[in-house]
Amino acid sequence: MSTPVLQTHELVCRFGGFVATDHVNLCVQAGARHALIGPNGAGKTTLINLLTGYLTPTEGRVTLLGEDVSAMAQWARCRRGLVRTFQINQLFGDMTVLESVALSAAERQGLGGRWWKPLAARGEALDEAAAILQRLGLLADAYELTRNLAYGRQRLIEIALALAQRPKVLLLDEPAAGVPTSESRELFEVIAQLPREVTILLIEHDMDLVFRFAERISVLVSGALLLEDTPEVIANHPRVREVYLGE
Numbered sequence: 001m002s003t004p005v006l007q008t009h010e011l012v013c014r015f016g017g018f019v020a021t022d023h024v025n026l027c028v029q030a031g032a033r034h035a036l037i038g039p040n041g042a043g044k045t046t047l048i049n050l051l052t053g054y055l056t057p058t059e060g061r062v063t064l065l066g067e068d069v070s071a072m073a074q075w076a077r078c079r080r081g082l083v084r085t086f087q088i089n090q091l092f093g094d095m096t097v098l099e100s101v102a103l104s105a106a107e108r109q110g111l112g113g114r115w116w117k118p119l120a121a122r123g124e125a126l127d128e129a130a131a132i133l134q135r136l137g138l139l140a141d142a143y144e145l146t147r148n149l150a151y152g153r154q155r156l157i158e159i160a161l162a163l164a165q166r167p168k169v170l171l172l173d174e175p176a177a178g179v180p181t182s183e184s185r186e187l188f189e190v191i192a193q194l195p196r197e198v199t200i201l202l203i204e205h206d207m208d209l210v211f212r213f214a215e216r217i218s219v220l221v222s223g224a225l226l227l228e229d230t231p232e233v234i235a236n237h238p239r240v241r242e243v244y245l246g247e
């Protein structure tokens with residue numbers, strides 16, 4: 001039996017008189033490889049911001065593992081396992097890859113800025129970081145400064161930072177944006193191999209990547225969910241073809 005891990009219930013977000021999210025009922029099942037697609041301005045970013053707590057809904061609820069998190073701060077949702085990737089360049093460019101990921105693990109362990117003490121905890125964070133880097137094929141880059149890596153590798157480190165938060169649900173917001181095609185393939189091969197304990201909700205513009213990765217796809221149009229189904233059904237749906245291909 002499938003279990004929903006992340007759900008929205010009649011979620012609405014208005015900016016003044018404009019409805020950016022229109023009674024959305026999104027349901028992401030445990031272990032899913034679920035993608036959210038929609039043309040520009042469909043409301044994907046707004047929906048992600050409502051899920052993570054960056055925005056507060058005008059109406060409706062968000063539940064994580066059955067718990068109502070609608071009024072919860074971003075960090076509290078993160079502690080409960082809802083983790084999104086974030087732009088690395090602003091934060092960790094002058095640290096090595098290993099340090100960056102260890103800092104994320106230390107932060108989760110509650111050590112925060114005092115991550116260098118106690119020493120045992122620092123060792124634990126470093127060990128955890130090394131294990132994550134190994135899983136993502138990044139161990140060879142452990143002692144590189146993150147800003148010196150190719151862009152595709154940097155985007156992988158964003159995923160490593162998120163994994164160090166031990167996510168139950170990982171929100172990947174355009175992980176391949178700005179990444180050259182050859183590197184984005186590699187990126188998605190790594191993402192596809194993440195363990196099933198981590199449920200993934202992906203937002204991605206590149207339909208080729210979406211259709212190769214996702215098992216369920218939700219289509220958002222003008223703030224409302226048009227449909228949710230398998231990639232095969234979505235690809236052949238007349239309304240989706242109309243929205244995407246102008247047919």
Ligand code: ADP
Pocket residue numbers: 015018020038039040041042043044045046047
């Ligand atoms: P997408 O990510 O699918 O491109 P967005 O969620 O960014 O779509 O935007 C959906 C709609 O909401 C757009 O028309 C956008 O202009 C509008 N919008 C987004 N954020 C705000 C805001 N803070 N204030 C007013 N309108 C906004």
